[in-house]
Amino acid sequence: MEKKKEIVMSGIRPTGFLHLGNYFGALRNYVRMQDEFECYFMVADLHSLTTHPDTKELKGHVHRVLAENIACGLDPDKVALYCQSHVYETAELYLYLNMLAYTGELEKTVTFKDKVRQHPENVNAGLLTYPVLQTADIILHRASYVPVGKDQEQHLEMARKFANRFNHRYGDVFPEPHAFNYGGELVKIPSLDGTGKMSKSENQYATLYLADDDDLIRKKVMKAKTDSGPTEPNSVMPDYIENIFQLMRLVSSQEVIDKFTADFNGCTIRYGDMKKQLAEDMVNFIAPIREKAESIRTNEKYLKEIMEKGAEKARKSAKATIELVRNAMGLNYY
Ligand code: ATP
Ligand code: MG
Secondary structure (H helix, E strand, C coil): CCCCCCEEEEEECCCCCCEHHHHHHHHHHHHHHCCCCEEEEEECHHHHCCCCCCCCCHHHHHHHHHHHHHHCCCCCCCCEEEEHHHCCHHHHHHHHHHCCCCHHHHHCCHHHHHHHHHCHHHCCHHHHCHHHHHHHHHHCCCCCEEECCHHHHHHHHHHHHHHHHHHHHHCCCCCCCEEECCCCCCCCCECCCCCCECCCCCCHHHCCECCCCHHHHHHHHHCCCCCCCCCCCCCCCCHHHHHHHHHHHHHCCHHHHHHHHHHHHCCCCCHHHHHHHHHHHHHHHHHHHHHHHHHHHCCHHHHHHHHHHHHHHHHHHHHHHHHHHHHHHCCCCC
């Protein structure tokens, strides 16, 4: 008998345009994992309601995320690619898990505290329980691996905690979910202004989107912060210069990286030239994805079929888990 594949789950919020961080933190792993694992990848539309209650643009963003996932190489025949709100079992598991999550620990979550600071006018309960919903998404498929970027590390710790707490209280249903990246370490793609990470809903002018046209990519890269260059050989790199090198390592050839590293160490680096080179390498990386995504995004009939097929696969797995959960909890009266 064929060995059962281990299970993988992850999601992206439909809050805007996908960017380089989503690609290198998440999507690149999804695409590699689809051949080795049983994969569930979702558009996290319910999560987006915690910070984006206005749904005017939601449908367009859902279509965009699906199209960009596929354009990056995800194959809807190999994985379950679905929309979170189509899998109703998520809400049920979320409810049960909410009884196991303490408000004190939720209030300490870094992402929650950040959002409270950024949007004091909308500190809703959904925001507080975001890590609980995320846990429900993951363990609903009894997933062991969760390909995510570094910003999600703490949420995954909480997911493990909630899954273990359920298992201790009601019996073993869930494996421990772990954050995953093929390189080992989780990645954080910095924003071009050096003030945080690239993001769909923040730092927009310092984020490279997979939908940016060539000139916009060039403009954004050329505006990245630099200085007049090192004055001592082999100096320590300032963060914002290290960030440019990090971006270069994602898309440029080894030869190019070696040249600019040597120039930096020898104090002959010209940051204008470095950024021009990086801009061209970025254009070459992003343009084919952008063009492919655009043709998929506008094919609504195809996207509908994908969503239906994805929901069917995801619900099959979800229903099986919910049955185990109800039995374990003693919610079976006949
Ligand atoms: P938003 O600003 O709306 O929260 P986001 O860009 O943070 O959007 P998410 O939908 O929250 O994107 O996250 C989707 C996936 O992309 C997650 O796995 C997350 O860890 C990863 N990710 C997001 N930004 C980065 C980044 N800058 N570097 C690496 N991974 C990232
Ligand atoms: Mg995010």
